[in-house]
Amino acid sequence: xxxxxxxxxxxxxxxxxxxxxxxxxxxxxxxxxxxxxxxxxxxxxxxxxxxxxxxxxxxxxxxxxxxxxxxxxxxxxxxxxxxxxxxxxxxxxxxxxxxxxxxxxxxxxxxxxxxxxxxxxxxxxxxxxxxxxxxxxxxxxxxxxxxxxxxxxxxxxxxxxxxxxxxxxxxxxxxxxxxxxxxxxxxxxxxxxxxxxxxxxxxxxxxxxxxxxxxxxxxxxxxxxxxxxxxxxxxxxxxxxxxxxxxxxxxxxxxxxxxxxx
Amino acid sequence: xxxxxxxxxxxxxxxxxxxxxxxxxxxxxxxxxxxxxxxxxxxxxxxxxxxxxxxxxxxxxxxxxxxxxxxxxxxxxxxxxxxxxxxxxxxxxxxxxxxxxxxxxxxxxxxxxxxxxxxxxxxxxxxxxxxxxxxxxxxxxxxxxxxxxxxxxxxxxxxxxxxxxxxxxxxxxxxxxxxxxxxxxxxxxxxxxxxxxxxxxxxxxxxxxxxxxxxxxxxxxxxxxxxxxxxxxxxxxxxxxxxxxxxxxxxxxxxxxxxxxx
Numbered sequence: 208x209x210x211x212x213x214x215x216x217x218x219x220x221x222x223x224x225x226x227x228x229x230x231x232x233x234x235x236x237x238x239x240x241x242x243x244x245x246x247x248x249x250x251x252x253x254x255x256x257x258x259x260x261x262x263x264x265x266x267x268x269x270x271x272x273x274x275x276x277x278x279x280x281x282x283x284x285x286x287x288x289x290x291x292x293x294x295x296x297x298x299x300x301x302x303x304x305x306x307x308x309x310x311x312x313x314x315x316x317x318x319x320x321x322x323x324x325x326x327x328x329x330x331x332x333x334x335x336x337x338x339x340x341x342x343x344x345x346x347x348x349x350x351x352x353x354x355x356x357x358x359x360x361x362x363x364x365x366x367x368x369x370x371x372x373x374x375x376x377x378x379x380x381x382x383x384x385x386x387x388x389x390x391x392x393x394x395x396x397x398x399x400x401x402x403x404x405x406x407x408x409x410x411x412x413x414x415x416x417x418x419x420x421x422x423x424x425x426x427x428x429x430x431x432x433x434x435x436x437x438x439x440x441x442x443x444x445x446x447x448x449x450x451x452x453x454x455x456x457x458x459x460x461x462x463x464x465x466x467x468x469x
Numbered sequence: 470x471x472x473x474x475x476x477x478x479x480x481x482x483x484x485x486x487x488x489x490x491x492x493x494x495x496x497x498x499x500x501x502x503x504x505x506x507x508x509x510x511x512x513x514x515x516x517x518x519x520x521x522x523x524x525x526x527x528x529x530x531x532x533x534x535x536x537x538x539x540x541x542x543x544x545x546x547x548x549x550x551x552x553x554x555x556x557x558x559x560x561x562x563x564x565x566x567x568x569x570x571x572x573x574x575x576x577x578x579x580x581x582x583x584x585x586x587x588x589x590x591x592x593x594x595x596x597x598x599x600x601x602x603x604x605x606x607x608x609x610x611x612x613x614x615x616x617x618x619x620x621x622x623x624x625x626x627x628x629x630x631x632x633x634x635x636x637x638x639x640x641x642x643x644x645x646x647x648x649x650x651x652x653x654x655x656x657x658x659x660x661x662x663x664x665x666x667x668x669x670x671x672x673x674x675x676x677x678x679x680x681x682x683x684x685x686x687x688x689x690x691x692x693x694x695x696x697x698x699x700x701x702x703x704x705x706x707x708x709x710x711x712x713x714x715x716x717x718x719x720x721x722x723x724x725x726x727x728x729x730x731x
Contacts, residue, residue, distance in 0.1 A: 247515040251511055252513075345617075347512075347610060347616070357607050360593070360598065363587040367630075368627060368629075
């Protein structure tokens with residue numbers, strides 16, 4: 208694909224520019240803060256600058272999007288700014304309408320916390336944007352999964368993220384054992400999350416079900432002043448004071464290493 | 470664990486503080502820029518501020534660490550700053566020496582590009598720091614893997630990262646087919662990388678080996694002005710101009726969805 212760059216001495220100068228046809232549609236993927244984290248430590252200034260130029264935002268919840276924009280210095284009444292709500296209730300037809308509305312514009316997609324497309328309905332609309340040859344620009348910001356992984360000290364060359372474990376106790380225990388066996392077989396770090404009010408159950412199940420030398424990392428309140436990240440094997444965890452996890456956003460990781468005699 | 474916070478009216482005030490015993494040792498995980506990216510769009514100011522306070526750095530390469538510090542406003546001759554080189558040649562004994570040297574201090578671990586602990590020897594020393602009850606603090610910054618994943622529009626609820634695919638052509642093709650089959654079975658996004666000078670081979674193998682409706686995302690030069698991110702199915706990719714990938718840092722993702730008739 209070639210784009211006309213300039214006309215010089217009556218010659219047309221073309222320049223190789225992109226894989227494909229250009230549209231003037233760009234969608235920026237805007238990471239949100241993790242809870243009440245400090246924006247100064249969570250988002251680069253250049254990202255905040257991009258947010259300030261945008262007039263179209265695809266958001267999970269309009270109220271929290273307004274809160275985020277205020278943190279970025281975009282102030283009420285948000286004149287000239289359009290919000291398009293995208294949540295699990297948004298129909299396929301509504302998604303197409305949103306895409307139509309932002310075509311030809313620079314727009315942003317904003318998650319409730321962390322990166323859009325990770326644990327929210329954003330991925331679908333990003334996929335649709337690709338089909339329409341939008342330019343997709345991911346912006347740097349906090350991802351609790353990635354920060355938990357690097358802070359665990361576990362294998363970062365090969366890992367899997369599994370989202371939420373099953374709520375049902377029997378299925379949850381089955382899944383924990385499956386992940387432990389998978390890590391023993393492959394050496395991959397196994398990362399997962401839980402609804403914060405059920406964190407304690409998941410934690411107790413892991414301590415009860417996993418083998419003594421399996422490594423277990425608990426990363427709570429990442430990027431918050433109350434952040435706590437601890438990695439230890441199950442035997443060591445069992446000797447320690449049980450951490451207060453209920454209601455605190457937490458990322459869990461398991462790793463079975465060759466030294467752990469699985 | 471309780472920490473004495475202050476003495477007030479002759480009462481000692483304690484406050485619940487941490488899961489475990491406190492040491493005065495903290496290790497910050499410092500993300501580096503991806504190539505010659507703009508620091509303003511890659512790192513939060515708060516992260517740069519932390520870097521400026523540190524006197525101990527565990528680094529993969531001292532020369533590039535100095536370059537990074539200069540970008541953060543820490544200027545030569547780097548007086549009072551200690552660098553400890555940690556690379557694939559660092560022995561286990563040397564790692565223990567490094568840990569000993571940084572005990573009792575605030576220190577930083579810095580990768581060549583992106584997040585420490587992901588595709589570098591950092592994870593081991595972070596694990597050792599946990600064993601010694603260091604406080605481990607991951608800092609926000611660019612991760613090409615995570616940015617590629619969110620920009621792909623693929624499944625962000627469940628994904629696996631596999632690191633580098635095999636250099637041998639036959640093994641590489643076997644691995645590609647294995648990853649495609651795995652995604653068909655589980656719906657997980659499969660993410661992987663290649664040494665930049667071999668990107669073209671990997672790209673061609675994927676186009677030749679994967680099924681027509683398998684989704685394939687190519688994310689090049691993330692956070693750089695030349696960034697290009699395209700997701701399409703194999704059939705669409707085959708119709709398109711072959712992108713110039715050789716020598717450009719690229720993250721590849723595959724996804725087989727239920728609609729792709731695998």
